[in-house]
Amino acid sequence: MxxxxxxxxxxxxxxxxxxxxxxxxxxxxxxxxxxxxxxxxxxxxxxxxxxxxxxxxxxxxxxxxxxxxxxxxxxxxxxxxxxxxxxxxxxxxxxxxxxxxxxxxxxxxxxxxxxxxxxxxxxxxxxxxxxxxxxxxxxxxxxxxxxxxxxxxxxxxxxxxxxxxxxxxxxxxxxxxxxxxxxxxxxxxxxxxxxxxxxxxxxxxxxxxxxxxxxxxxxGTAPEIDGEAPAHGKLDRPVRIGLASDEAFCFTYADNILLLQECGAEIVPFSPMRDARIPDGAEGIILSGGYPELHGAELSGNTSMLEDMRRKIGAGMPVLAECGGFMYLHERMEDATGRCGRWPAS
Known part of the structure; x- marks a missing residue:
């Protein structure tokens, strides 16, 4: 250390x-x-x-x-x-x-x-x-x-x-x-x-x-150590979870993702900046923190993704959003240049 x-x-x-x-x-x-x-x-x-x-x-x-x-x-x-x-x-x-x-x-x-x-x-x-x-x-x-x-x-x-x-x-x-x-x-x-x-x-x-x-x-003087893996349940069936992963959403803890996979989740990365919609078959999404304010034009311009996300979240799809991911879900977001992007009106 x-x-x-x-x-x-x-x-x-x-x-x-x-x-x-x-x-x-x-x-x-x-x-x-x-x-x-x-x-x-x-x-x-x-x-x-x-x-x-x-x-x-x-x-x-x-x-x-x-x-x-x-x-x-x-x-x-x-x-x-x-x-x-x-x-x-x-x-x-x-x-x-x-x-x-x-x-x-x-x-x-x-x-x-x-x-x-x-x-x-x-x-x-x-x-x-x-x-x-x-x-x-x-x-x-x-x-x-x-x-x-x-x-x-x-x-x-x-x-x-x-x-x-x-x-x-x-x-x-x-x-x-x-x-x-x-x-x-x-x-x-x-x-x-x-x-x-x-x-x-x-x-x-x-x-x-x-x-x-x-x-x-x-x-090299450090002794051998061991530890006990935390106990957790296992889903009866695989559950697909979409994980936002691009330049705008990159603050994700790897150990958390590994734990979800151990519990039976299938993690499917996707890009809110570039992809047209949430991954097919996803039953939930994770929107991590990152730098959405630096990519406001790309995010607000990808209206097909925004409309798909609005429809599925509105229908009850679970979403874990924090920091930049939570900002992304707001009606309006000001980017680093002071411009304000909006979600589609529909």
Whole structure:
């Protein structure tokens, strides 16, 4: 697990660079994001090519959490978990419940702490020592972010002496390689290769400034774990469910879809942007979140889909719609340019 003292420490950029470096080493890599975040896993799969899932100790019990971790990492050589917020930050200001720390403990995952060194020097040792001693934990190393090679060389022995934590590298200041939430959430087709080129440049830098081999060794200290699959029923017959899946509707949790399939659902992807109607034989539809506001013209212009959806939902077809999918069902929706699209009047 790559964790940090707080949000804004550079976890996302560091994790993406490390994942790319591992992929470039021809390793089979799985990645996970702590908490209910669909954007990072989607980016990891689409741009880096790793198998990516979520881990959430608030929404799942211990056995299910471990089961999803084991299932999500099957067939891979190494798993990298991106923490969320500060390492110990949980569901409330005074609790570690739901925190990255709790997930590391329940999955027995060794942790590398990423510390933002901008504007600090020996104080970094105090931060690392504080995190190491605050709770019994699995912190096995730390990385210094936003520091020069000279600063790293000076601070490494001090931190290891004062905090008792191995320093396994640094990340220099990367003005043109910091990944924003916009890049993670919205990857246009013509941007994928450009982003891959940038990530390969980042991976090359990290191969020089981080001890990637040591990170692999630390990951190898994780013990074998198992988990129990959650009990659920099985339908007497297959039920076809249409799943909206295109550029406008892409925020879907893979584990939820797998669970529906285990329960007997037949998942049929379709595009509200391009298809003329809901898939034939569908007995329900799922409209996930995404970016409908960026595709308002295509969505409102596809009147045959809108009319088919209005007729079938009006006749009682079950629909699960959230976020962007729920926006799509409204009478009117304003797109990113301020234009307002409408459902057909019929």
């Amino acid at each position: 790559i964790a940090a003292p707080s949000s804004g420490s550079g976890k996302t950029t560091a994790v993406c660079g490390i994942l790319q470096a591992l992929v470039n080493r021809k390793m089979k890599v799985s990645s996970f994001k702590c908490g209910p975040d669909y954007i990072d896993p989607m980016f990891h799969e689409k741009v880096i090519g790793t198998k990516s899932r979520n881990l959430d100790s608030f929404f799942t019990d211990d056995g299910t959490l471990r089961y999803l971790f084991v299932r999500g990492s099957e067939g891979t050589d190494i798993s990298v978990i991106e923490a969320v917020m500060g390492f110990y930050d949980g569901r409330s200001t005074d609790s570690v419940i739901g925190s990255s720390y709790e997930i590391s403990e329940k999955t027995q995952t060794p942790v590398v702490l990423l510390v933002n060194g901008r504007g600090a020097a020996i104080s970094i040792a105090a931060v690392v020592k504080g995190f190491k001693e605050f709770r019994s934990n699995l912190i096995k190393g730390c990385i210094l972010n936003n520091v020069s090679a000279q600063t790293y060389a000076a601070l490494k022995p001090v931190i290891e002496k004062e905090a008792g934590v191995e320093v396994i590298g640094y990340i220099p200041r990367l003005k043109d390689m910091v990944l924003s939430s916009r890049h993670l959430g919205l990857v246009l087709p013509d941007e994928v290769e450009e982003l891959r080129d940038g990530l390969n440049r980042l991976a090359a830098i990290l191969e020089e400034s981080l001890d990637i081999g040591r990170i692999i060794e630390i990951a």
